[in-house]
């Protein structure tokens with residue numbers, strides 16, 4: 289395996305043990321991987337979780353918390369049993385590489401010269417990992433990309449094998465070994481994701497993707513409830529919420545800045561865009577959380593923040609949301625929760641959402657600051 293050292297190849301001691309036992313098992317019992325599972329569990333138990341993010345794949349019978357990537361794919365780690373079942377269908381080369389951290393020969397992979405438009409998915413579980421838009425010729429002999437399809441779709445771990453320190457990359461969903469990432473790539477990232485062709489499956493643009501390679505179903509909702517820092521923070525914690533982003537909506541200037549919006553002249557309201565999985569959380573539940581987080585009876589202000597940009601609003605993305613929001617507000621108005629005070633929340637069709645400057649995103653997490661908004665979950 290001398291050629292393997294070219295890329296860095298190498299298999300860590302832990303992986304090598306798993307791999308050797310797996311191969312021996314396969315030889316003795318075909319593709320039955322029962323014994324390798326037992327060994328992997330035992331070995332993973334001795335591995336610090338902070339070093340090996342894939343240890344979570346090695347726990348048997350453990351229910352995994354649902355996770356969805358920024359781009360909307362289900363990246364919940366697969367169980368050990370599920371990975372084994374999928375891996376048992378691989379050809380020997382793909383098995384060696386993805387399950388044993390092996391490396392194919394340089395200049396021999398089937399996808400090295402591929403220049404077609406399309407997506408590169410994990411050969412084991414089908415998760416999209418790289419796009420043809422980011423592929424480049426590195427001259428190394430292995431397919432190379434300067435950025436992943438979605439950073440959430442890969443995990444990284446330190447690989448000390450082969451007498452040097454490298455960063456191994458793995459599929460975030462199934463833990464399959466993909467290759468390594470180096471800091472000698474081209475602009476704009478300066479990174480080189482060095483892949484094994486056999487760890488990937490290519491689907492040409494226009495061809496149908498299998499369900500496991502498609503994004504999970506997502507929906508979007510927009511809420512304005514005063515300063516977006518706290519609203520974004522707590523929406524992000526919602527079960528079934530994939531992502532919450534701070535931004536500006538309902539104004540009359542494109543690409544508004546915080547300063548412009550703060551001047552109270554652009555008509556924008558500080559708004560939080562909520563991307564959610566409608567299978568796991570309803571729009572109604574989001575409405576409930578939103579009204580728990582702010583006071584809808586305050587006109588053009590919220591707590592200490594005064595101005596039109598802090599108004600209360602539900603910007604509906606479709607007519608179904610409009611009906612639900614109006615019905616919910618009517619319901620609230622009929623109760624005694626606000627002691628007779630009128631709900632002034634605006635319900636309007638959503639205009640363009642303009643994301644706020646980076647420093648506003650995840651503001652409470654970054655600053656450790658507090659906010660007048662309380663946790664609605």
Ligand SMILES: [Zn+2]
Nearest residue numbers: 410413459462
């Ligand atoms: Zn995978």
